[in-house]
Amino acid sequence: MINTRDILETIHMVTEEHLDIRTVTMGISLRDCVGTDIDAVCQKVYDKITRCAKDLVSVCERIEAEFGIPIINKRISVTPASMICDAITAEDVSPIARAMDRAARDVGVNFIGGYSALVHKGLTKGDDKLIRSLPDALSTTERVCSSINVATTHAGINMDAVARCGHIIKEIAYRTRETDSFGCAKLVVFANAPEDNPFMAGAFHGVGEGECVLNVGISGPGVVRAAIARAGDCDLSELAELIKRTAFKITRMGQLVLKEASARLGISYGIVDLSLAPTPAVGDSVARILEEMGLETCGCHGTTACLAMLNDAVKKGGIMASAHVGGLSGAFIPVSEDSGMVEAAEKGVLTLDKLEAMTAVCSVGLDMIAIPGDTTAEVISAIIADEISIGVINTKTTAVRVLPVYGKGVGDSIDFGGLWGGAPIMPVHNESPARFIGRGGRIPAPVHSFRN
Amino acid sequence: MKAVISVIGKDTVGIIARVSEVLSRHSINILDITQSVLSDLFAMIMLVDITTLDVDYTVLKDELEQMGEGMGLEIHCMHASVFDTMHKI
Known part of the structure; x- marks a missing residue:
C-alpha cells in the first residue's frame, strides 16, 4: 500500500496548489507538404495536421479523467512553415497560416505553433515571404503562433533580421490595435530556439525531429x-x-x-x-x-x-x-x-x-x-x-x-x-x-x- | 489495474458502507483500506482493483464524486500509477 501521507500530498497538490500538466503538444512534420501551388500546399497542410492530431484532444481528456491530473492545454507544433514556403510561387504565403488555423480549430486545440522562420544566418526566399506575411497572418488568425530565430551561439546574431523584427512587431501591433495589440503575444523572437519546445508561442517542430512526436x-x-x-x-x-x-x-x-x-x-x-x-x-x-x-x-x-x-x-x-x-x-x-x-x-x-x-x-x-x-x-x-x-x-x-x-x-x-x-x-x-x-x-x- | 480512492471529510455513520456498496455494484475488489479519524475529520484511503470494472472508469469516478458531494465528503479516485510514479524512484 502506498503511504497515506504521499497520497494526501498528491491530492492536495492538485486540488489546492494548481498542480497540472500545462501542455501536451504534438509535433508534426510538414516536410512532405511542399509544392509550388499555394492552394495545394494549404490543403496538404490542413490534411496532415487533422490526420495526425485527430485523437489528440480526446486522448488527453481521457487521461485527465483517469489520472485525475488536469491537462490545461492541448496544442500542436509544426515544422517551421518558412521551409514549405520556399518552393511556393505565390508572393503572399499567409493562406498557410489560415490553413493551420482551420486545422487547429477542427481538431480542437487552442494553439498551433510553427508559423516560424529560422534566420540566424540569413534568409531564404521562403523565410522572407513568411516574415513579410506575419502582420497579415497573425491579425487574421486566432490560434496560430509564430517565432523567428534570429541568432545562435554558433552563428552569431543576424542584425538585419533583428532590425526587421522591430518593424514587423510595430506593424502587428497596429494591425491588431482593436485588441490592445494582441497579435504581438503570438510572436516570439528567439536566440538558440529549442526544436522540441512544447510551450507557446515559441513551439515549433524542429528539423531534426521525426514525423510525429x-x-x-x-x-x-x-x-x-x-x-x-x-x-x-x-x-x-x-x-x-x-x-x-x-x-x-x-x-x-x-x-x-x-x-x-x-x-x-x-x-x-x-x-x-x-x-x-x-x-x-x-x-x-x-x-x-x-x-x-x-x-x-x-x-x-x-x-x-x-x-x-x-x-x-x-x-x-x-x-x-x-x-x-x-x-x-x-x-x-x-x-x-x-x-x-x-x-x-x-x-x-x-x-x-x-x-x-x-x-x-x-x-x-x-x-x-x-x-x-x-x-x-x-x-x-x-x-x-x-x-x-x-x-x-x-x-x-x-x-x-x-x-x-x-x-x-x-x-x-x-x-x-x-x-x-x-x-x-x-x-x-x-x-x-x-x-x-x-x-x-x-x-x-x-x-x-x-x-x- | 489499480486505483486509489480517497475519502476525506466529517465523520459520519456509513461512509465505508456506502463507498463499498458502489464498488461492489461495479464488481470492484477492495485490496486494502486504511482509515483514520482525527477529531472529527475522517480520512480513508482504499486501494482497489479496477480490472473487472463493469462500467467506464469515468462513470465510476463521477458516481463516487457525486456521492461524496451529497454526503459532504471529498472523494477522489485516481489511478494508482500516479502515486507510484510520483513517490517511488
Missing part, C-alpha cells in the same frame, strides 16, 4: 511556493533540496502523462519540459515563489540570485525524474501571465532592466511585456538585440515577446483575460539606438562557440 510541458509554481512556505526559515541549502524534491515529483507526473499519451496515440515520445510556467491564477506565480524565498517584492535586489537558485534546483530535481528532458526547461517569467510579476511591475519595483538581468539565469526572456505604443521600431530592435546577446553569449535560449500596445502609454494597462492575463504598460529607455540598429550585418559568433 509528443512533448509535455509541466507546471507547478503553486506547488513549489507552498512547499517553501511550509519549510519556514530554513537555510538555502535546505531550501534547494526541498525545491529539488518538489520538482522531481511534479516532473514524474509529466513523464507519466507523456508515456501514457504517446502510447495511446501510437506515436513516439519526445521530452518533458521542466519549466515552471505561471498563470494569472492566484497562487500560481513564479514571482510569489521568489517572495516566499524571502524577498519583499519581486524585482528588488536579490531577485536574480533567488531566481538562479530556483531555476537550478528545479532542473536538478526534474532531470532525474524524466527519461528525456528538453524544450526550454527553466522558470518562466512572463509579466502579464503572472499575478505576482504584474503587482511588482505596477509598484514600479520590477523594471524592464531587472527583467533583462533575470533572464540571464532562467528561461526564457523578456516575455509578455507591454510597452508604450509609441516605442520606435529601433528601440524594439535594440531590446531584442540586448536580450538575444544574453542568450548567444551564455549558450542558452533567450527570447523577446513584447507588445508595443497601440495608442497606450505608461500609466495605462491591458487585460487579455484567461491564461494571458493583463499587465501595466512598462516604461522603456527612449534614447535612440537607431544608428547601431541601422548598421545591419551580423554580430559574429562568440569565441567560446568554437569548440571543435
